[in-house]
Amino acid sequence: MSEYIHGYDPEEQQRLVEQAQYWSDRLFLPNLDLEPDAHILDIGCGVGAVLGIISQKYPDLIFAGVDLQPRQIAFATQYLTDLGLNFDLRAGDAYQLPWADNTFDFALTVWLLEHVPDTAGVLQEALRVLKSGGQICLMETDYQSLLVHPTHPDFEYFREALCELFFAANGNAYVGRSLGAYLVQAGFAEVNNEAIAFHYWQTPENEELRGLVNHIDTWLKLMIPQMVEKLGKDGDRLKNGLEHFRNVPNDPLGSITLNIYRATGTKL
Numbered sequence: 001m002s003e004y005i006h007g008y009d010p011e012e013q014q015r016l017v018e019q020a021q022y023w024s025d026r027l028f029l030p031n032l033d034l035e036p037d038a039h040i041l042d043i044g045c046g047v048g049a050v051l052g053i054i055s056q057k058y059p060d061l062i063f064a065g066v067d068l069q070p071r072q073i074a075f076a077t078q079y080l081t082d083l084g085l086n087f088d089l090r091a092g093d094a095y096q097l098p099w100a101d102n103t104f105d106f107a108l109t110v111w112l113l114e115h116v117p118d119t120a121g122v123l124q125e126a127l128r129v130l131k132s133g134g135q136i137c138l139m140e141t142d143y144q145s146l147l148v149h150p151t152h153p154d155f156e157y158f159r160e161a162l163c164e165l166f167f168a169a170n171g172n173a174y175v176g177r178s179l180g181a182y183l184v185q186a187g188f189a190e191v192n193n194e195a196i197a198f199h200y201w202q203t204p205e206n207e208e209l210r211g212l213v214n215h216i217d218t219w220l221k222l223m224i225p226q227m228v229e230k231l232g233k234d235g236d237r238l239k240n241g242l243e244h245f246r247n248v249p250n251d252p253l254g255s256i257t258l259n260i261y262r263a264t265g266t267k268l
Helices: 010-028 049-057 070-082 119-129 153-168 175-186 208-231 235-250
Strands: 039-043 062-067 086-091 104-110 130-141 147-149 189-201 255-266
Touching: 010 049, 010 070, 010 208, 039 049, 039 119, 049 062, 049 070, 062 070, 070 086, 104 119, 119 130, 119 175, 130 175, 147 235, 153 208, 153 235, 175 189, 175 255, 189 208, 208 235, 208 255
Parallel strands: 039 062, 039 104, 062 086, 104 130
Antiparallel strands: 130 255, 147 255, 189 255
């Protein structure tokens, strides 16, 4: 697996919980249709936050998750225990999943494939552990699609540096646009890959714009030291670009657009 650019400290673990809560009704729960006794697997489950969100709609499922980092599994174990769920969490490699063939009815990855060097390898393993008729769902952001108005050259500089940082860590900042093709190559059928556009603009009554800015800012600000150290970027320009992003909600014509890709497939 590749280097995880966000780290594993307690603040980051709590951020992952809050991130899942933010996207819960916007992305995770809509169009989620599972059998009440399904056995589901979150590959790269992190702190178990997405499994916790799914349990709000399907509390009686058998929840499974795998993550490379034992400290994430430890957090997830406590988190899902507190929610009273039936779960099977394991520290392990997404390229060598620690379950037998034909185990799961449903598998998902959320913000995982942007961090790995071999998307195909992850999907081939997911196919192996799914039952015939089992489904997979992949959700990823395309960071090049993060657009702001008014534009600013230092924000463009920041966004491009962010994309470079993912690639420098052996990830892929653009993987969302290729999810469908990866699923087809892995052998999945009934493949669909949709771009879900989130577009918020400034209105007196609508707090969605500021909410999205505040949500993304919780982790964008942490990337600047890595961009400077690992990529040799200009720290002043990065800070100025981020400040412009933060001020978009203060502009009467301010708006932000972000595409998130949601891809699904079925194992024959």
